[in-house]
């Protein structure tokens with residue numbers, strides 16, 4: 001049965017859905033932490049350069065490859081590669097399949113972290129109503145929920161079902177509708193938090209730390225970390241944006257949408273970082289406490305500070321975890337859509353069957369991630385899944401969870417991204433890409449020649465540099 005392809009109903013719908021995919025745990029969880037680890041300023045500047053020089057050109061490439069073929073990752077890349085080289089079907093299919101696999105793995109553990117936001121939402125609601133328990137250790141609370149396997153399965157099951165439910169209803173009635181409702185809420189909550197944070201005593205120092213570059217602090221590995229993160233945060237390198245691009249109709253502009261998505265994603269990452277740093281710098285001694293881990297900042301330091309330091313924290317606390325959950329949901333939706341769209345377009349499943357079977361298969365792997373949480377937290381116990389480490393490709397990490405994250409971030413997204421730059425820059429003809437980008441809807445700032453130079457030379461060389469650096473052992477997961 002041939003099904004009519006669903007499309008975004010408007011440019012705004014497309015921008016909100018794709019921005020929803022981009023804004024996620026990468027912005028709220030990873031970016032503030034790696035900025036912290038890399039001492040702010042200079043790292044942020046390098047990150048912004050990576051976003052502009054590599055992220056934006058690849059965003060344009062993915063959306064245009066999708067829109068041109070009106071097919072999801074595998075079909076679209078097959079078409080792109082064969083446009084100059086008829087024998088290239090296999091390579092195109094392989095790169096697309098690599099992306100689908102990356103989506104599958106990424107979603108399997110991303111859901112677990114998303115589940116923590118649900119837990120902290122219920123906790124903060126309880127604290128707001130009943131008061132923050134004075135004698136509680138935030139670190140112990142985190143560990144005890146994370147190591148409670150039954151609870152973790154329940155939380156991630158809840159999150160998976162939410163994701164499946166949205167994708168089940170399709171592009172315009174499911175994904176776009178949810179993005180239209182949730183993204184404005186997300187922006188609103190973050191704005192409230194920004195206002196509150198800027199009123200705190202540490203705000204000035206936070207802004208300084210984030211925006212004043214000190215190149216003496218910049219370590220070599222930071223450049224690669226910034227580049228790797230620009231793939232993760234913009235949902236690039238695995239076909240999510242190709243798939244979303246395949247639902248763009250002829251009337252809507254790829255260029256305008258790309259500009260808006262990249263700008264919004266970057267803005268939100270910076271705002272989230274300003275908020276978190278303002279809180280941390282306002283509390284004496286908090287700097288040292290945060291030190292340890294990404295998990296620490298979002299789920300251990302912040303919850304308690306809402307009830308002791310943050311103006312209007314009793315309201316903002318629960319809202320903040322709603323924000324994290326919504327941001328994560330609009331990202332998990334896009335990950336599931338990559339896998340489902342593959343099954344629909346290439347395997348001819350109906351949307352309903354595709355969504356449910358992909359969701360169920362991925363959830364089986366989510367249980368592996370849950371079972372390996374002790375390994376992630378460095379706690380004894382948890383068996384093989386918690387102690388496994390994949391030689392070389394796992395970057396010396398321990399446990400299924402950390403190995404999966406390392407493998408996807410350091411290997412799958414950059415290699416996928418590299419081939420996507422080749423597909424758009426070298427395999428597709430100039431006429432084909434030009435026709436997609438300069439279709440009369442493009443904004444004035446856009447220069448086709450500049451994009452082509454970046455996608456043929458700058459982006460692939462930069463990405464190849466990351467891959468080579470990873471081979472020599474730099475970890476930026």
Ligand code: PHE
Pocket residue numbers: 021022023024025026027106231232233234235236238240331332334335
């Ligand atoms: N961009 C998302 C984030 O920042 C993660 C993601 C990666 C989503 C790849 C889809 C595809 O959290």
